[in-house]
Amino acid sequence: MKLVSAALALVLASALPALAHNIPADVAKSPPAGAFKAVSSLVKLPDFLPGMGQLFVDPATLPAGPFLAYDHDGKLVSTIYMLPIKDLNPDKRFDDLAAPGGNVDHVSVYYNAGHPGVEEPHAHVVLWHVAKADEARVAK
DSSP, X not given: OHHHHHHHHXXXXXXXXXXXXXXXXXXXXXXXXXXOEEHHHHSSOOSSBTTTBEEEEOGGGTTTOOEEEEOTTSBXXXXXXXXXXXXXXXXXXXXOOOOTTOOOOEEEEEEEOOBTTBOSOEEEEEEESSOGGGGGGGTO
């Protein structure tokens, strides 16, 4: 599992220059425009998840996302993908993972055993749009 996470982080980190752009106005503040819905309105989860924030997703993109994550002030902090572990193999590719939230400062990858909405084990790939120190905006 550590090898998969490390490899995925390296691939994403090398792609960061291609992902960089300004935060579009339609996603900069919560709620985002378009087909995005609050995750808490789709599945039994709280409105705000400590460590992640308030999540919005286009239901048509489930389970992978992207999920847009906002702090308590409604400002975008990250874009999250939830990639099923069973799909992290040589036969499956995740090309062109977009960063709809703009510039990516750094990337976090970690395992999740499953939760409402994405019940199967998966990897959270978090594209942080804020500096490492600003992750605290969604800590609690």
